Amino acid sequence: MNAIDLFCGCGGASLGLELAGYQVVAAVDNDLVACKTYARNLGLAPICRDLRFFSGEQILESCDLKRGDVDLVVGCPPCQGFSSLRRTRYPDCRDSRKSLVTVFLKRIAEIRPKAAILENVPGIATSKGLRYLNKFLRQIEKAGYKTDWKLVNAADYGIAQFRRRVIAVCAQGEIKPSIPARTHADPNEALDGMKPWKTVYDEIRQLPSLEPGECCSSIPNHRARTHSPRVLDIIRNIPKDGGSRKSLPEHLWLPCHRKLREDKGHGAESIYGRMTWKKPSPTITCRCTTPSSGRFVHPEQDRAITPREAARLQSFPDGFVFPQEFNKAERLIGNAVPPTLMSVLSSSFEEVF
Numbered sequence: 001m002n003a004i005d006l007f008c009g010c011g012g013a014s015l016g017l018e019l020a021g022y023q024v025v026a027a028v029d030n031d032l033v034a035c036k037t038y039a040r041n042l043g044l045a046p047i048c049r050d051l052r053f054f055s056g057e058q059i060l061e062s063c064d065l066k067r068g069d070v071d072l073v074v075g076c077p078p079c080q081g082f083s084s085l086r087r088t089r090y091p092d093c094r095d096s097r098k099s100l101v102t103v104f105l106k107r108i109a110e111i112r113p114k115a116a117i118l119e120n121v122p123g124i125a126t127s128k129g130l131r132y133l134n135k136f137l138r139q140i141e142k143a144g145y146k147t148d149w150k151l152v153n154a155a156d157y158g159i160a161q162f163r164r165r166v167i168a169v170c171a172q173g174e175i176k177p178s179i180p181a182r183t184h185a186d187p188n189e190a191l192d193g194m195k196p197w198k199t200v201y202d203e204i205r206q207l208p209s210l211e212p213g214e215c216c217s218s219i220p221n222h223r224a225r226t227h228s229p230r231v232l233d234i235i236r237n238i239p240k241d242g243g244s245r246k247s248l249p250e251h252l253w254l255p256c257h258r259k260l261r262e263d264k265g266h267g268a269e270s271i272y273g274r275m276t277w278k279k280p281s282p283t284i285t286c287r288c289t290t291p292s293s294g295r296f297v298h299p300e301q302d303r304a305i306t307p308r309e310a311a312r313l314q315s316f317p318d319g320f321v322f323p324q325e326f327n328k329a330e331r332l333i334g335n336a337v338p339p340t341l342m343s344v345l346s347s348s349f350e351e352v353f
Contacts, residue, residue: 040321159338160198171349286334
């Protein structure tokens with residue numbers, strides 16, 4: 001089976017497709033750093049173009065295929081336009097990235113694959129974002145595809161991370177596709193044959209300990225950020241294994257902490273928080289090695305998690321190498337589709353093919 005990965009980023013979805021047995025014949029993204037990282041790890045050079053101006057016909061021509069020859073197209077259009085953080089910071093702003101869902105729909109119509117998968121943030125299924133999801137489903141069904149969609153949590157599919165995403169699966173033919181059943185569950189609930197959630201402990205406990213600013217030469221990207229004395233003082237006073245900034249003595253509170261005293265909004269509780277060993281991690285974001293941006297402090301070591309730890313929590317293998325610069329690595333890791341999740345999702349088309 002072959003596949004095309006649109007808005008491919010650094011290659012999380014493509015890696016998952018390969019794990020499921022697909023041959024990825026083309027990938028497209030307009031981020032040069034992401035494309036270089038993809039090529040380095042997957043051996044295929046993505047087409048570094050803006051999909052708004054690069055047609056399905058051009059994509060097919062690049063891999064010597066014709067309309068209808070492709071088995072699966074996956075797409076994860078940049079989702080910041082639908083994110084809750086975006087709405088909180090810029091409530092009155094239009095965001096052109098929302099239209100990329102429509103671009104993805106157009107490229108599917110031009111490529112005419114047997115099946116397609118859309119991945120996006122929960123915001124696309126709520127409030128103003130819902131019209132984009134409904135338009136996508138309505139028009140792809142009009143084009144002859146049967147669909148199923150659901151809000152899923154990556155932790156329910158063997159990823160050590162609470163990561164909620166809207167998934168839509170679409171397929172031609174008589175058989176209606178369906179979102180795969182959960183394979184993992186909260187160990188405190190009745191599992192009914194499912195495995196317990198993977199945890200932070202399962203994924204990163206075996207990695208070598210690091211001090212702030214220290215690097216492990218034998219494991220790519222296992223390199224800790226250097227923190228200022230003030231930030232280190234804060235981190236050292238956060239209780240181990242799940243503590244939060246609210247446990248700090250008030251003399252260590254930053255001005256932003258005081259502002260957040262009564263704030264119950266996005267991230268207010270989590271900034272400068274430690275991860276918990278025995279649970280999945282919080283959502284890995286594009287600021288996932290920055291303590292002030294979420295619950296991204298190591299459960300017991302006095303530092304933020306490393307890019308390698310973040311990558312493991314996204315289900316990337318250690319052999320998948322990211323840029324050395326922290327801002328580039330965390331952006332690529334946080335924006336990626338967990339490979340394990342895409343592997344599970346793409347395996348759901350066996351009956352369709």
